[in-house]
Amino acid sequence: MSIVVSATDLTKRFGSFTAVDGISFEVLKGQCFGFLGPNGAGKTTTMHMITNFLPITQGALSVLGLEVMTNARVVKARIGVVPQENNLDTDLKVLENLLVYSRYHGIPLRQARGRAMELLSFFQLAEHARSPIEQLSGGMQRRLLIVRGLINEPELLILDEPTTGLDPQARHVIWQKLRQLQAQGVTLILTTHYMEEAEQLCDRLVIIDHGRILVEGTPRDLIRKHAGxxxxxxxxxxxxxxxxxxxxxxxxxxxxxxxxxxxxxxxxxxxxxxxxxxxxxxxxxxxxxxxxxxxxxxxxxxxxxxxxx
Ligand SMILES: Nc1ncnc2c1ncn2[C@@H]1O[C@H](COP(=O)(O)OP(=O)(O)OP(=O)(O)O)[C@@H](O)[C@H]1O
Ligand SMILES: [Mg+2]
Missing domain, CATH: 3.30.70 (Alpha-Beta Plaits)
Known part of the structure; x- marks a missing residue:
């Protein structure tokens, strides 16, 4: 099985503060790999390094077989990102948000439009294509963020707390869609504070705290080993x-x-x-x-x- 993300001794410091403290992990193709950890554990910082939003301080990090920092553009083209913070452009309507994002990826307009509409219907948002962002509920905005992350048909999708604050219905729809994407061969990396979400979705996961990995394993093995x-x-x-x-x-x-x-x-x-x-x-x-x-x-x-x- 091929390795989609490989991190060795990955470290991030902000000044004298170490947010990610020498973590090593491997994510295999087609897996859903989870990062769990309390607030401030270093999850988002790790996601930011994988997506090259932040430079790494120390260690080695490769994504899709490429060293991240020296292959920024290629890596960016092949991965999708769903950020923790909702950063949809509220001056633009739903479809426009997607088309602007597509342009940033260099996708021709006609193709972008087709792909956007296809994804909007997959995520049950097609009838909102021309709605202003603020007319969407929290759950719809979260789904739109995922749609946006998928616009470039990424091989790897990184989701930083994709269901935080959503009602159970919205959460279950997202779980179902993520499982479908995984079945289509997309590799998923997920951070979440919902343990049930991790149990439902993750093939493997790490629990991190203070920037360090405490344990790694399948949800079932971790439960058996650490909680009986x-x-x-x-x-x-x-x-x-x-x-x-x-x-x-x-x-x-x-x-x-x-x-x-x-x-x-x-x-x-x-x-x-x-x-x-x-x-x-x-x-x-x-x-x-x-x-x-x-x-x-x-x-x-x-x-x-x-x-x-
Ligand atoms: N740009 C920055 N400058 C300084 N410190 C930072 C910066 N970004 C993050 N940190 C610190 O690094 C630590 C890890 O933050 P991070 O956002 O990665 O945590 P997290 O695990 O995603 O937490 P949460 O569950 O709350 O989202 C925190 O103590 C945070 O304050
Ligand atoms: Mg975070």
């Missing part, structure tokens, strides 16, 4: 600490389980939560949630529960 299979959440009562709560579940960590205590919840990670629940005979008045382990558990266990801002 099932989770029991026991809500603490006001003023209760970990020890007091542990007492209520028998005083010790159940065999084969791991226990974590956050501000108001005791988390028990285990392969067999049902057995723990029967064995422990937890006070029935207590709020308990028994659920499967998710990528969100992995994320929070690895990056902590402290607020970043």
């Amino acid at each position: 299979q099932e989770v029991i959440e026991v809500r603490l009562r006001p003023g209760e600490d970990r020890e007091r709560c542990l007492e209520t579940i028998g005083g010790t960590v159940p065999e084969g389980a791991e226990v974590e205590c956050s501000a108001d919840t005791l988390f028990i990670y285990s392969a067999d939560a049902a057995k723990i629940l029967t064995d422990l005979a937890i006070d029935p008045g207590r709020t308990i949630l028994h659920r499967r382990a998710t990528l969100e558990d992995v994320f929070l266990r690895l990056t902590g529960r402290e607020l970043r801002e």
Whole structure:
């Protein structure tokens, strides 16, 4: 399988601050590769280096087999970018936005128009081709950003938080379209704060924090390795600490389980939560949630529960 993006010891410094701190990863053709991480982890900075929006400080980065900084134009022509910030031109209508962007890619007008209309209908926006941008809902604007990123028929599409702030309907439409694009052979790189989105879409992903990769793997493997299979959440009562709560579940960590205590919840990670629940005979008045382990558990266990801002 061919390698679409290869980064070795990739580093970005802003003055004395290191935003991306020597990360290495490979994205294979046809994959959807995810970057997860708390606010400020370095995701967008990494995307900006891949798209050559920012020069790299150190390390090696190749995209589609080409060293990025010395092949800027060729790389730009073959990749699509959906930025984190909505930067549609509100002075222009929907189709005009796409035609201006096509011109920037050197696509002849007639061809650009055809491609734009095709993509607008693929993303269920065809009847809005002549609408002003501000008449579009948030979900429509996000879809239009993706359409714009696809106008040059890229082999690699980079999506920086493509569904942030959207309702579930809009999010599911975008997931479905991204899966269709992937089936057509487009390689996807995605950043997201929605763990379910990463579970749904990503073949592989990294979790980064403070500019460093903490783990890499398939969503399923990461969940199995870092969160087990099932989770029991026991809500603490006001003023209760970990020890007091542990007492209520028998005083010790159940065999084969791991226990974590956050501000108001005791988390028990285990392969067999049902057995723990029967064995422990937890006070029935207590709020308990028994659920499967998710990528969100992995994320929070690895990056902590402290607020970043
Ligand atoms: N141009 C810049 N100059 C100085 N610092 C910067 C610059 N761009 C980003 N940073 C800093 O680099 C760090 C990483 O930022 P980045 O935008 O890559 O994070 P992120 O993972 O995309 O976060 P978010 O989830 O909030 O989008 C942050 O601390 C940010 O303040
Ligand atoms: Mg970002």
